[in-house]
Every structure is written in C-alpha cells, then in structure tokens.
Amino acid sequence: MNDSNEPAPALPGRDDVEAAAARIRGHVRVTPVVQPGAGFVDGDAELYLKLECLQHSGSFKPRGAFNRVLSQTQLPEAGLIAASGGNHGAAVAYVARELGLRAEVFVPEIAAPAKIARLRDYGAVLRIGGRDYAEALAASRLRRDESGALEIHAYDEFAVVAGQGTLAREFEQQAGKLDTLVVAVGGGGLLAGLLAWHGRNVRVVAVEPERSAALHTALAQGAPCDVEVAGVAADSLGARRAGRIAFALAQANALTSVLVADDAIIAAQLRLWSQLRVVAEPGGAAALAALLSGAYRPQPGERVGVVVCGANTDPGLVA
Known part of the structure; x- marks a missing residue:
C-alpha cells in the first residue's frame, strides 16, 4: 500500500x-x-x-509520551492507550502512573519477558496478542474506538x-x-x-x-x-x-x-x-x-x- x-x-x-x-x-x-x-x-x-x-x-520513550499527554488541554476518563513492542508501552504506563491516569497497553507475543514484567510493575492493563507490533496496533485501535482513550502512538505522532x-x-x-x-x-x-x-x-x-x-x-x-x-x-x-x-x-x-x-x-x-x-x-x-x-x-x-x-x-x- x-x-x-x-x-x-x-x-x-x-x-x-x-x-x-x-x-x-x-x-x-x-x-x-x-x-x-x-x-x-x-x-x-x-x-x-x-x-x-x-x-x-x-x-x-517517556520523552515523547510525556509531551503527548502534557500537550492535551483535556484528557479522557478512559485514560491512555498504546500499542508497543514493549518499550513504548512501559513509557506510557510510567507516564500514566506518574500523572494518576489509567493506561491500557497492547503488546505482541514477541515482547520480551523483561518488558512485560515492567509493564505490569507500572500497573497498566496489559493485553498480549498478535505476532508483531502492527497486529497489536490494530487491536489497540479497535479498543481505542470503543473506550475513547487517548492514543499515544509509538512513533508516528507530532507531539x-x-x-x-x-x-x-x-x-x-x-x-x-x-x-x-x-x-x-x-x-x-x-x-x-x-x-x-x-x-x-x-x-x-x-x-x-x-x-x-x-x-x-x-x-x-x-x-x-x-x-x-x-x-x-x-x-x-x-x-x-x-x-x-x-x-x-x-x-x-x-x-x-x-x-x-x-x-x-x-x-x-x-x-x-x-x-x-x-x-x-x-x-x-x-x-x-x-x-x-x-x-x-x-x-x-x-x-x-x-x-x-x-x-x-x-x-x-x-x-
């Protein structure tokens, strides 16, 4: 395409x-x-x-995630949502914890155990599925449309x-x-x-x-x-x-x-x-x-x- x-x-x-x-x-x-x-x-x-x-x-990754969230004049009650191979998700989860927000993170099955453990330590709602980042992203966007959460894209977003x-x-x-x-x-x-x-x-x-x-x-x-x-x-x-x-x-x-x-x-x-x-x-x-x-x-x-x-x-x- x-x-x-x-x-x-x-x-x-x-x-x-x-x-x-x-x-x-x-x-x-x-x-x-x-x-x-x-x-x-x-x-x-x-x-x-x-x-x-x-x-x-x-x-x-927290540099971009913090800037995206702190650029907003208003945040949805549903909090933040992201797809990630692991590092971006951990950053979004960390940002959410520091700012008192909810975070839901989608990672593929190839995500490293160390990254999954860090996500859980930060308190994010973790969804594991799909063979790579692209499939995790597709699943996260279905959930975003359903929940109204703010998407924090891993790399292709201005802020x-x-x-x-x-x-x-x-x-x-x-x-x-x-x-x-x-x-x-x-x-x-x-x-x-x-x-x-x-x-x-x-x-x-x-x-x-x-x-x-x-x-x-x-x-x-x-x-x-x-x-x-x-x-x-x-x-x-x-x-x-x-x-x-x-x-x-x-x-x-x-x-x-x-x-x-x-x-x-x-x-x-x-x-x-x-x-x-x-x-x-x-x-x-x-x-x-x-x-x-x-x-x-x-x-x-x-x-x-x-x-x-x-x-x-x-x-x-x-x-």
Whole structure:
C-alpha cells in the first residue's frame, strides 16, 4: 500500500522541540554522556555515548509520551492507550502512573519477558496478542474506538516526535557540536526527533537490523511500505512500516541509512557490558553495532554521537 495519496504529515521543528523540552522538564531524567576512550571502536573518531538506557522506564520513550499527554488541554476518563513492542508501552504506563491516569497497553507475543514484567510493575492493563507490533496496533485501535482513550502512538505522532527530539537538544548541550549522530531505527520516532532538531546541520546515520528494515526499504522504494519483521531486535525495532513523519524528515534531510546483522548487534551488547558495564537490549545496542561492524566508518577526528536507547532486557543475557 502506497501512502502517496494521503496528505503530507505535519513535521515538527526546533521550536516544537524547545516547547517540548520546557513541557517535560522535571518529568524526565537528564541522562549521562560518556566518552569510552581509545580502543572502544576502531579508528580515531571522537566518540560520545548518550546513555538514554538510563531514562525512566529504561528507554528514551517517556520523552515523547510525556509531551503527548502534557500537550492535551483535556484528557479522557478512559485514560491512555498504546500499542508497543514493549518499550513504548512501559513509557506510557510510567507516564500514566506518574500523572494518576489509567493506561491500557497492547503488546505482541514477541515482547520480551523483561518488558512485560515492567509493564505490569507500572500497573497498566496489559493485553498480549498478535505476532508483531502492527497486529497489536490494530487491536489497540479497535479498543481505542470503543473506550475513547487517548492514543499515544509509538512513533508516528507530532507531539511524540517533538518529545523525542529533546534527546538531541540535551545531547548537544552536553557534548557540544557533533559531526555525526548514529541512532537505531524501528518506526522512526527517535530518528525523526533528531532530524526535527538538527535538520541538515548534523550527519544522521539511521541504523536498522538487516531483518527489520522498514525505513531503509521505504527510502529505496520512495514510500513507506510493509516489510517482514524478524531478528534479535524485533521487539523494539520491528516496525512493519516506517512512520510517515520519519520518512518525510528522512527524505528532506541529509541521511545515511545502514543495516547491521544480528551478530553485530549482539557483539555491541557485549562490548557495552564488558568495557562499560552498561546493559543494553539488542535495539539499544544497534547504533553502536554500525561502528563495530564497519557499516558506518567515521573519519579520523570525526565527533560522533551514539544513542544507546534502551535497556529493557534480562541482564543475564548480556553479562
């Protein structure tokens, strides 16, 4: 199915990210940036890691979820509803708990046990079903229409994208002007937020698993389209179709799109643990995998920022 006949989506920019940063201040953590030092990856790039895996609920997702909810002038009695591979659902559940709202979250059967446990800990009404995120989303929308709850889309919504863009703004304040930002992509909400903030001022490298490459395929074909979803990071990066906002911003700005194998993702997880004692889920380590595998090779002296975007996994699988 081609989206070419649909109206172009509204695209957030720097002013929207600034407004989001003011709105969510005090609700999200300022996560640390570390320089792992020489030898962490090959070459002579100046590397900065943004440890967004230490954000509330274990990923960057509360930024967008808080901005979406706090942007509303009135909230329905039914509360919030979302579909998720796990991380977004945990963020929505966390936001609901913090703001005293009800949350209902739909996740597919591939959702990791660690993510399901976190959702339950936050008190969300949990619905498990469907083989992937797309099927969970379809079920959540039937329930949304029935209940009247506010949908918090995982990646393809203006306020959600603007909220994710606060990560780029914060990273820039911490590390200064970077030449390149490397980020993992599922549906593209975080990527879109980075592009909303930086535009063409920073090279953005979009990293996807070889077996779940919705944006890479969309860019090759000229429009978002359905792809098969599989692999070690399918629960967090396994969008069947890239978001329209992410696709539009990717087309409008300088973007490098690369793919990484599952083995490279696992190696990046192990590198983060063995050298930094940082636990990252597969999706959270995918951006680093692009540097370790050579899918992206920085120039000597290039100032490269890498987003470690999620940590919702069983630590025993990494350590």
